[in-house]
Amino acid sequence: MSDTIQRGVSLYSFQHETFQGLMSLEDCIRTCAEMGANGIEIVGEQTFWGWPEVGVPEEKIAEWHALMTQYGTHPVSHDFMLDYKRYKDRPMPFDEQVASIRKDIDFGARLGMPYLRALVSIAPEVLVAAAPYAEEKGIKLLLEVHAPLHFDHPWIIRHAEAYEASGSAALGFLPDMGMFVHRFPQVWKERFMRNGVPRHIADYIEQAYEDRVLSEYVILNVREMGGEGPALAMAETLRHNAAFEPKRMLDHMSRIHNIHGKFYQMTEDLVEPSIPYDEVIAVLKQGGYTGHVCSEYEGNRWVEDAETVNSVEQVRRQQEMLKRLIGEPAPAAALAA
Amino acid sequence: MFDQLMLCDEGFENVVENGETVGFALTARLPYYRGLGLSMIEDVAVTVDGEAIPREAIRVTLRGRTWALADMESEYGDRWNFGEKARVTALKPGGLAPGRHRVEIAERLRISYLPFVPTTRCTKELELAA
Numbered sequence: 068m069s070d071t072i073q074r075g076v077s078l079y080s081f082q083h084e085t086f087q088g089l090m091s092l093e094d095c096i097r098t099c100a101e102m103g104a105n106g107i108e109i110v111g112e113q114t115f116w117g118w119p120e121v122g123v124p125e126e127k128i129a130e131w132h133a134l135m136t137q138y139g140t141h142p143v144s145h146d147f148m149l150d151y152k153r154y155k156d157r158p159m160p161f162d163e164q165v166a167s168i169r170k171d172i173d174f175g176a177r178l179g180m181p182y183l184r185a186l187v188s189i190a191p192e193v194l195v196a197a198a199p200y201a202e203e204k205g206i207k208l209l210l211e212v213h214a215p216l217h218f219d220h221p222w223i224i225r226h227a228e229a230y231e232a233s234g235s236a237a238l239g240f241l242p243d244m245g246m247f248v249h250r251f252p253q254v255w256k257e258r259f260m261r262n263g264v265p266r267h268i269a270d271y272i273e274q275a276y277e278d279r280v281l282s283e284y285v286i287l288n289v290r291e292m293g294g295e296g297p298a299l300a301m302a303e304t305l306r307h308n309a310a311f312e313p314k315r316m317l318d319h320m321s322r323i324h325n326i327h328g329k330f331y332q333m334t335e336d337l338v339e340p341s342i343p344y345d346e347v348i349a350v351l352k353q354g355g356y357t358g359h360v361c362s363e364y365e366g367n368r369w370v371e372d373a374e375t376v377n378s379v380e381q382v383r384r385q386q387e388m389l390k391r392l393i394g395e396p397a398p399a400a401a402l403a404a
Numbered sequence: 405m406f407d408q409l410m411l412c413d414e415g416f417e418n419v420v421e422n423g424e425t426v427g428f429a430l431t432a433r434l435p436y437y438r439g440l441g442l443s444m445i446e447d448v449a450v451t452v453d454g455e456a457i458p459r460e461a462i463r464v465t466l467r468g469r470t471w472a473l474a475d476m477e478s479e480y481g482d483r484w485n486f487g488e489k490a491r492v493t494a495l496k497p498g499g500l501a502p503g504r505h506r507v508e509i510a511e512r513l514r515i516s517y518l519p520f521v522p523t524t525r526c527t528k529e530l531e532l533a534a
Contacts, residue, residue: 079437082405082437083406085486085487086406086409086433086437086486086487087409087487088487110437110438112438112439112483112485112486113437113438113439113486116439116485116486116488117483117485119441120441120442120480120481120482120483121481121482121483148438148516148517149516150440150441150444150516151516152444152514152515152516153441153443153444153480153516154443155443155446155477155514186516186517187517188516188517367405368405368406371405371406371408372408
């Protein structure tokens with residue numbers, strides 16, 4: 068067990084490069100290791116072709132473990148999807164959902180994962196039913212608490228209550244720091260303006276976000292300003308994002324085992340202007356958190372139309388920021404220099 | 405995301421079977437950060453030079469297996485992987501004339517956690533391979 072917050076990366080961060088075959092799995096792992104971000108999180112079916120419908124051959128699993136050993140990294144989380152809309156004409160039955168999670172638990176166990184990420188829309192009863200099998204395999208199932216949901220939302224409270232009632236330690240949370248967007252991200256604003264939003268409307272929406280105005284009022288006002296198409300789409304981002312408070316995690320620390328270090332933009336001076344990471348890390352320290360914060364870069368989709376995406380540089384900057392906020396001692400070589 | 409990476413430059417060509425040009429093919433990817441089981445791919449719509457190809461005339465080929473769109477909707481044993489290039493064939497007797505064409509692809513995906521069913525489009529000028 069670590070006595071401090073640990074750093075990791077979700078390979079989701081490198082999706083722009085891996086999608087195009089510009090980075091291999093080994094490139095990703097080596098890149099993380101070079102940043103001292105030794106915890107590795109994956110979206111299983113992004114990293115491993117074939118999962119879940121076709122399966123993954125044993126040599127791919129062996130390659131994964133060999134890379135962990137070679138680069139001194141370790142598995143943190145397999146993010147599973149559970150496609151309960153697999154059938155067009157009917158929802159997936161309860162038992163089949165549980166069976167699907169058991170299959171992902173087996174996959175996570177093959178990869179040596181201590182945690183599995185469950186999407187926030189999965190019903191609490193399904194996770195509770197899958198928990199005994201997770202316990203058996205030494206794995207915890209973590210619900211990703213993700214905007215627009217948050218720790219005070221009734222859906223999340225239902226989950227928390229169900230986990231307590233189950234008595235299982237294999238159920239927990241994985242908060243996504245995108246819940247704490249305190250300023251409208253500049254990369255979003257710029258993209259919406261390239262999509263045709265007039266500057267005065269974009270400025271209004273940004274200010275309204277700053278003023279914490281209810282999304283529905285902002286949407287109405289934009290409509291009355293003559294906004295349409297992209298302007299309404301920009302206003303509607305306020306329905307899905309809000310400046311919730313990091314300290315709301317404190318009530319749940321005993322069940323929080325992994326963190327998505329979501330970010331949209333890291334500036335050259337190592338700041339994420341829209342998410343208050345200084346406050347986030349302070350809260351995690353206060354709560355005694357010793358798990359990983361895994362970088363989750365999601366700026367690529369906001370800039371890919373205008374510039375060459377450089378996910379590695381973005382993640383490197385966030386890792387530098389995290390290192391400073393966590394207060395990691397400088398490496399001995401640097402001290403000697 | 406990846407909307408400008410859906411259509412690939414390679415593999416845009418007429419399809420000839422038994423000496424007869426039966427249609428044309430292109431290479432496409434999913435605009436998504438993971439792959440998707442085929443039953444959740446609701447539509448792959450192709451428009452070329454403003455002419456929409458009928459849904460029944462589309463075929464999708466992955467790793468040597470080919471599906472019509474209607475059959476894909478009940479295919480639970482295979483998937484279109486993350487970043488994987490599929491060969492999308494449009495059955496159109498005579499195919500396309502040589503030269504450049506304006507090609508649009510629109511993919512509709514049923515994604516469990518989204519409260520809507522997104523359609524993502526990509527339009528590109530492509531040169532028909534000789």
